[in-house]
Amino acid sequence: MMLMLSVIIGISIIIVFSVYSEAQLEQKTFVTHTGQVIYTSGDILDPVYTNSTVEFDPDQYLRNFNYGRVSESKTDQIIRDFTIIAEDDKIQEISPGVFYNVWTFNGTVPGPTIRATEGDLVRVNFINNGSKSHTMHFHGIHPAEMDGVFELVGPNGGQFTYEFIAGPVGVHPYHCHVMPLEEHISHGLYGVYIVDPKTPRPKADEMVMVLNGFDTDFDTENNFYAANSIPFYYQHHPIQIKTNDLIRIYVVNMVEFDPINNFHLHGNLYNYYPTGTDLIPSTFTDMITLSQTERGIMEFQYKYPGKYLFHAHKVEFSEKGWTGLFLVQEDKENSGD
């Protein structure tokens, strides 16, 4: 009897201890800037290199264009109908482990990219489901009453339909224009509005990058910066492109608090079309400086495959998240000859 008991106790002790020692040995790893591998028995706090995802998917946003519900009037006028719903009660993970009250158009920051062709009738059915008044103010040419400044749309279901002819050609921001404006913008009420020329631009791999930031501790200084909201996202989820493909980026700077932002591309230069209003590039460069809501179109092709950085050369911003990678892969069929 005693023997049995001692055997049972002995075995259970061995089991308990092996579980215990395994728990002790379970180690996680992460890499540093220099590529050094660090082991830890605790948790990893690494938004920079560790592959992580949050609710909002910048990859999906990157190449997602909304052309609206298209119809034609009797006079052959193309009409594009959009529905945009504003909310201001969401708590979203805006960097791994960091939660922030975002104010959104259609549930995301930035809001959906609205795209039309010059001369189309754009009709935006705007519904405000927030707890505060909100509006949509489009940059572009439109009648005064469609400017979204004085026509406040009330909370809890207020509605307004913005109607205007798309123009001019280019890339423009839209954002809420309710006071206090800085608060409404910095919480995330903005998005991109693209007007294509009637003769389309050359075929390209097109993407949208909104340069933005979040002031999570409300000290009027951004704690995070990014291209498309999530800091460092394209660093651990490189944007895949092909050699010799024409790449076209619609870039819009929506950073608040800091007077400037910029965009530097590695291993390459790009043709830059400020505001996208002209079809001839104004400069061929690897560095542009953007003030608030300043925007433009960048076009480039990569000759050599590999990994190329793009980031703010205001390095503070890049070290707080506004940095990413292009992973350029060899395209055998389209080898450029």
Added chain:
Amino acid sequence: MEEIKKSRIRTITSGLIPFVFLIVMILYIVGPSSDLLNFGVPLPEITVEKVEFIDSEIQVLVRNTGPISVNIAMADVNDRIQPAAIEPDKSLDRFETALVRIPFSWNHAEPYTIGITLDNGVRFHKFIEAATPALKSDYQLAGFFAIIGTYVGVIPVMIGLLWLPFIKRIGKNKYNFFLALTVGMLIFLGIDAMLEGFEVSKENLSANFNGGLLIITITLLSFLGLYYSAEKLTSRTGLTASSKPFAIGLMIAIGIGLHNLGEGLAIGAAIALGQVALSTFLIVGFALHNTTEGIAIASPLAKTKSPIFKIIILGLIAGTPAIVGTWVGGFFYSTYTAIIFLSIGAGAIFQVALIISKWLYQSEQKLVQTSIVSGVGAGMLIMYLTSILV
């Protein structure tokens, strides 16, 4: 017998009844189903308690000093986000601590700000004036600290004791002056220790711990405890007139010893935190300052015949804690130990000051006389002037 038992039970119950009502009231206010006090937002808070610079790694000790549990989300150096690890894990209950390890090739003597961001996006930070490698605890360093402690504590006190023959030869008034000088010095040192404690608590202790009240409470407890035990000691043993001065000398030595422990802590911590320039001044300043402490011990002994070895022992009691202080400060520095030692020292010093004053009063029947008033004033002035050197 029955009667006594019953009345005892009654006494106990009547003592407990208010407690029962108190518990009921607290449950009513903060209990799970109560929303009476459901106003305001509890704000999470953490305190960065310690930052150490190890080979190509910065190690940060954080404590949850807020009213609710928190999750740590991110670490940064100079406001630039860095990959990091947190051990044992990123969620901290109230008062729990965790070690954040930030791999970072820091530069010697450069200033750094270490930031820790919580899951609600709020960032807490601590500024380090100059990065210096964390000390490795080894015998060599312990020896180095012992030498510094000797220079600061033991030798200056011994030098101060050399004034003993001089004090022995002087007249009663001049002797009273020196006793009063001691009182002035002690009052100064006690206030100094408390102010030092307030400073440490303001810089490094979360407001949660009520640093100021902690210092006052411990100072008073130390004062009352020592005063009570000293009274008991002197009354029970029925000390003779000649041995009483020695008892007072001993009390002064113990009080000053605790004070020197605090000074040792300051020096050890300054070296450990890499404030080398500061620690050099501390060493020179404290050494000069502490010679005056020798006078304080010598004065009450002057009119008695105390054997040399006893005087040396008093000097050692007063001086050697400085060595212990440097060890504790250098190897195991924590805000709490520093504040507690400083407060105990302050209480001990005030107690000695009171005992000498009582002694002076007993022999003179009044305290307002030129020698005593000028002595106290001079003592404080001397202390102030030498403290400028620190």
